[in-house]
Amino acid sequence: MLKAAIIGASGYTGAELAGLIQGHPNLTLSGLYVSDGSQDAHKPFASLHPRWRGVIDLPLLPLDDEALSRIHTEADLVLMATAHEVSHDLAPGFLAKGLPVFDLSGAFRVPGEGFYERFYGFQHQHGDWLSEAAYGLAEWNQDAIKAAKLIAVPGCYPTASLSALKPLQAAGLIAEGSKPIISAVSGVSGAGRKASVANSFCEVSFKPYGVLNHRHQPEISHHLDNQVVFQPHLGNFIRGILATIYVQLNDNVSDEQIAAAYKQAYQGQKIVRLTGQWPQINDVAGTPFCDLHWARDGNQLIVVSAIDNLLKGAASQAIQCINIHQGFSPLAGLVQE
Numbered sequence: 226m227l228k229a230a231i232i233g234a235s236g237y238t239g240a241e242l243a244g245l246i247q248g249h250p251n252l253t254l255s256g257l258y259v260s261d262g263s264q265d266a267h268k269p270f271a272s273l274h275p276r277w278r279g280v281i282d283l284p285l286l287p288l289d290d291e292a293l294s295r296i297h298t299e300a301d302l303v304l305m306a307t308a309h310e311v312s313h314d315l316a317p318g319f320l321a322k323g324l325p326v327f328d329l330s331g332a333f334r335v336p337g338e339g340f341y342e343r344f345y346g347f348q349h350q351h352g353d354w355l356s357e358a359a360y361g362l363a364e365w366n367q368d369a370i371k372a373a374k375l376i377a378v379p380g381c382y383p384t385a386s387l388s389a390l391k392p393l394q395a396a397g398l399i400a401e402g403s404k405p406i407i408s409a410v411s412g413v414s415g416a417g418r419k420a421s422v423a424n425s426f427c428e429v430s431f432k433p434y435g436v437l438n439h440r441h442q443p444e445i446s447h448h449l450d451n452q453v454v455f456q457p458h459l460g461n462f463i464r465g466i467l468a469t470i471y472v473q474l475n476d477n478v479s480d481e482q483i484a485a486a487y488k489q490a491y492q493g494q495k496i497v498r499l500t501g502q503w504p505q506i507n508d509v510a511g512t513p514f515c516d517l518h519w520a521r522d523g524n525q526l527i528v529v530s531a532i533d534n535l536l537k538g539a540a541s542q543a544i545q546c547i548n549i550h551q552g553f554s555p556l557a558g559l560v561q562e
């Protein structure tokens with residue numbers, strides 16, 4: 226059993242990670258951490274997340290110097306479910322101690338001059354790790370994930386979008402010079418557990434946000450190797466993402482070529498399901514799956530992708546990455562085979 230430490234374990238994705246690791250046949254929890262000075266330090270994990278009462282009996286520990294040296298000596302790998310700046314600051318310390326790091330934040334996903342200043346509001350100080358990190362889109366980057374010390378788990382919208390678009394891009398079916406248009410809606414858990422007026426029950430209403438300046442637009446474009454238009458919406462539900470994607474195809478692309486592109490990409494990959502009917506959030510919420518379906522009229526293709534933002538969009542994809550990295554069964558801890 227490998228011992229996994231979770232930093233940011235009281236948050237939404239951290240809690241999902243804790244549940245998945247508790248049920249994983251090859252992993253065990255070595256410690257659940259929050260910030261030094263967190264109001265939740267020393268509280269039982271299950272008092273914040275009663276879903277795991279009687280299942281996970283561990284406290285949330287403050288990430289002080291003693292905790293850091295305990296992680297350095299006792300853990301076999303580190304999962305960071307923390308804000309971008311926190312991951313940026315802390316991950317290099319774990320890596321320097323030889324611990325593989327699986328980071329759910331955006332801190333190491335996109336290399337590129339000025340990207341972090343513009344889209345994240347801070348200057349990146351670890352260009353070496355940024356260029357070494359593997360992008361953890363599990364179905365697409367297995368060799369890099371296996372070899373890397375730092376795995377940057379993709380954002381939730383990029384996971385939904387890239388899973389739908391990469392097969393078309395790989396097969397050369399997207400019309401040259403065209404930008405696929407991604408219109409996506411996310412549940413409110415996408416914004417994390419911390420309180421804010423914008424995410425409170427009485428304020429949330431189905432609406433667009435981040436218009437023409439969301440940081441996932443360059444993340445998707447970079448990892449697709451094709452510019453996209455991306456428009457997120459906040460949905461008045463708790464979890465899940467549904468992305469409807471409009472793609473201009475090259476002339477004379479047949480249905481058979483589209484079907485073959487998706488089959489080629491996902492045959493034998495059980496987490497991405499070609500559903501044969503339109504995906505819906507209820508079918509993927511609480512699961513590690515990504516559901517895809519498409520239809521076309523002439524050169525206009527529409528693909529719909531649905532995931533759980535906290536799972537395939539974060540925690541379960543991190544477990545997929547650990548499984549690949551460690552050579553465990555690809556579905557270990559995720560789906561009973």
Ligand SMILES: NC(=O)C1=CN([C@@H]2O[C@H](COP(=O)(O)OP(=O)(O)OC[C@H]3O[C@@H](n4cnc5c(N)ncnc54)[C@H](OP(=O)(O)O)[C@@H]3O)[C@@H](O)[C@H]2O)C=CC1
Pocket residue numbers: 232233234235236237238239258259260261263264265288305306307308309311329330331379380381414415416417418419534535538539
């Ligand atoms: N929510 C989602 O759907 C997705 C989120 N992500 C990314 O994953 C990361 C986590 O997101 P999410 O779970 O939603 O966030 P939350 O806000 O729900 O949780 C953040 C966690 O980090 C802890 N934390 C804050 N500061 C520190 C620190 N200095 N040291 C250690 N722990 C700290 C918090 O506890 P405390 O403040 O009490 O210390 C809390 O446990 C983010 O980078 C997010 O962008 C990625 C994909 C999807």
Ligand SMILES: CC(=O)N[C@@H](CCC(=O)OP(=O)(O)O)C(=O)O
Pocket residue numbers: 329330331379380381382411412413414415416435457459
């Ligand atoms: C609803 C909501 O607010 N969603 C988040 C996306 C969360 C996510 O994917 O996280 P990363 O920031 O790690 O990429 C947002 O739009 O910022």
